[in-house]
Structure formats: C-alpha cells, structure tokens
Amino acid sequence: MQTHVVPVGFDYDRLIAPLVRDQFDVDRVVLLEGAVGSEANVEYSRNLSQKLETDFRNLLGAETERVPVDDVYDYDAAFEQAYDLINEELDAGREVWVNVSSMPRPVSFAFATAAHSVTLERQADRDRIHTYYTAPEKYLETELAEELRADRDLLRDLLEGAEGVAGGPAGEPDTVAGVDVDRVRERLDTATDLLAEFDERGTTIGAKEVDGRHIIELPVASFSNVKPFEEVILFKLGEAGEFESVSELAKALAGELNEEYTDSFRSKVIYNVDRLGPGGKGYVERESHGKSYRTRLSRIGELWVRAHAAEDASDYEW
Structure with a gap:
C-alpha cells in the first residue's frame, strides 16, 4: 500500500499527472494545505487542493485527506509534522512517498529532511520511504507576461487610434471601442507598471520578514541513530x-x-x-x-x- 504526501502550492499537473501516467498504485493521499501570500493566492491554492482531492479519488481511487500546515514558514513545526506523519503511515503498514515539487521551500525541505531522518532511524523500512520531485514541462509565468505585453500594446494602439480619430485634445474621445477611456488608460497603466516590475525583479518581489529575520535557516543534517x-x-x-x-x-x-x-x-x-x-x-x-x-x-x-x-x-x- 502506498501513501503519497503532497504539499499543495500553486501546481496541479505535476502533483497528480506523473502518478497517473506512470500508473502508480496509490492507496492514500495526504494533501498538505497552507496559506501562502495574498487572499487571492490562498483561494487559488485552496481551489487547486479541492480539484486534486476530487481527481485523486476519481482517477486513482485513492483515499484522500486534506491536512493543514499552520505556518508554511515554520520549518521546525513542518519537520515535526512530517516526522510524525511519516512514522504513522509506516506503522500502518504503508509505503510513504513524499512529493517536494510544490509549496514554499521550508515545507518541502522539512518533509524531505524528515523523510531522510526516518530512513536512518528505521533501517528496516529504508526501502519503504521515498522522496521525489517532478519537473514541469513548461512554466506559465513568461507566457502570461508575453500575453500581457501583447494586451498592453493592443490597448495602447486602440487608445492612440481613438485619439487620432477624435482629432486632438479638444475632441478627446469618451470611449474606446465602446469602453470608457479612463478605464482603458487605467488598465494600460496597470499592465505597463506590472510588466516593468516583472522585467526588473522577476516573478517575485521583496524579501518577507519571518520572526524578525529575512532568512529561514534550513538545517541540512539528518538524524543519526542515538544510543x-x-x-x-x-x-x-x-x-x-x-x-x-x-x-x-x-x-x-x-x-x-x-x-x-x-x-x-x-x-x-x-x-x-x-x-x-x-x-x-x-x-x-x-x-x-x-x-x-x-x-x-x-x-x-x-x-x-x-x-x-x-x-x-x-x-x-x-
């Protein structure tokens, strides 16, 4: 029997597709849910989790449980949660597979390190504990940016075309293609600013402060047998x-x-x-x-x- 522990972030395909395509015999899935970022991000992740819960049941016939991670930046708590969960699944006679493809790094690292630590403490169960990663076929961020860039250019062309037809400031149009001109300008400015930030900063902005610091130490050592x-x-x-x-x-x-x-x-x-x-x-x-x-x-x-x-x-x- 297999239990797959799956931290849910902002991914769907690489959390379930490899198990379907490679025909894994999945009996149980533990979906880890945590609040990451804005309210919109949390809602987006929650919707993905609901979809995964349904599809793991329908496509793989797996018993599925959704488990909260109280603080996705608390490495120690995530490690303890992972350690207990992995041991519980092993004690129940199940093989444990830990997917580290999604969710913030503190959770992924904590679960990977906990899995390795359990293998050192439970030598007889080494072949029943697995940690794995799935690479995406492509990333959507750059495609979304290019589509937004094209939309920005279209808005700019529409606005300039409408202003040209109106014949200058005195005849400034009230609408562009039936849309209020101020609304068009607002969307154009927003898209322009967002693309400028994307081009300058990449896919994220800033460094979040957690417990008074801007770094979260991730211990790389694993447990050893203790007398x-x-x-x-x-x-x-x-x-x-x-x-x-x-x-x-x-x-x-x-x-x-x-x-x-x-x-x-x-x-x-x-x-x-x-x-x-x-x-x-x-x-x-x-x-x-x-x-x-x-x-x-x-x-x-x-x-x-x-x-x-x-x-x-x-x-x-x-």
Whole structure:
C-alpha cells in the first residue's frame, strides 16, 4: 500500500499527472494545505487542493485527506509534522512517498529532511520511504507576461487610434471601442507598471520578514541513530536549554538518574557529549569559555528533541 504526501502550492499537473501516467498504485493521499501570500493566492491554492482531492479519488481511487500546515514558514513545526506523519503511515503498514515539487521551500525541505531522518532511524523500512520531485514541462509565468505585453500594446494602439480619430485634445474621445477611456488608460497603466516590475525583479518581489529575520535557516543534517544514554543527554539539554559546562550537565544528570556523581560518571557524560558534538552526530554545540564549554543543542538537535518529545527518557535503560 502506498501513501503519497503532497504539499499543495500553486501546481496541479505535476502533483497528480506523473502518478497517473506512470500508473502508480496509490492507496492514500495526504494533501498538505497552507496559506501562502495574498487572499487571492490562498483561494487559488485552496481551489487547486479541492480539484486534486476530487481527481485523486476519481482517477486513482485513492483515499484522500486534506491536512493543514499552520505556518508554511515554520520549518521546525513542518519537520515535526512530517516526522510524525511519516512514522504513522509506516506503522500502518504503508509505503510513504513524499512529493517536494510544490509549496514554499521550508515545507518541502522539512518533509524531505524528515523523510531522510526516518530512513536512518528505521533501517528496516529504508526501502519503504521515498522522496521525489517532478519537473514541469513548461512554466506559465513568461507566457502570461508575453500575453500581457501583447494586451498592453493592443490597448495602447486602440487608445492612440481613438485619439487620432477624435482629432486632438479638444475632441478627446469618451470611449474606446465602446469602453470608457479612463478605464482603458487605467488598465494600460496597470499592465505597463506590472510588466516593468516583472522585467526588473522577476516573478517575485521583496524579501518577507519571518520572526524578525529575512532568512529561514534550513538545517541540512539528518538524524543519526542515538544510543539510550545519548537520548537522556539530549532530552536534558532540551529541557534545560544550556549548561555552563559539561560538568554541570553531568551533575544534573546524576541527580535526575539517582546516580552518584563520580569521575567515572562525569567521564561517561563527556564521552557521550563528544559523540553528539560537531565531530560526531552534530546534535550538540559546545562553546569554549575559559576552561569550560557551554553545552547546548544544535538546530538539528533541537529538531530531534522536538520530534521525539512524546518519548519518555526514563523508560530507557543504560
């Protein structure tokens, strides 16, 4: 059985056409919906999602579910959502295919990275997790721009022709081809300005501010297998945020685990923190200050803790 996870942006063909043409055996489809841009953009995307829902059912006979993505620019939340969804589908005995062709990049990257992370944690299921992309046959933006350019030229010709017939300012026409002349001028000016922006800026304008910044960091690292005691360390760092030294972390762990704080226990913590650090799995960051190292989770470490938050570290034996 196959589940296809499909983030819906502003595409239709490349989200469903390859599955129909290549005769995929699709049992279930999860359509991810999120608000992107203006109200008109949101409505456009929602209409595409409705059409996809209908056509996945009619053309492929697939059970289809529409799932909201609360914030398409929140990478961490999208990663957690993807991680949980992929694991749930695998637990239900389904093969998971993640389409990353559409929706804003934070969602696509989050789902792709989550899929890869799950393959590392569930080695036996590696061949049941797939991430894929479909290239479009053509892009409509430039064609739309060329059509708008032709329409602009037509409006200009009509306006100039009507003014010529009227014989100058004194005889300025009230209408052009039966349309109010001011309305024609307004449409001509709007088309001219829009084309000028398109030619100068491309298909998008500006850089959106998200959480006070204009960039959204997308961690490229994926999960690695984590041993039980390493998990305890990660959960503790997730709970506390930061420790001024590894020794402080070791003391906190000893107290929580009812262990005696000895040199041996401290060495065990140091060894495992090293394995989790930049030279190892990359889940922990260490910043030198004096003779100590401030210890905290890295971005991928934060994602690991967030994705595994439902697990109880006290259940593990070490």
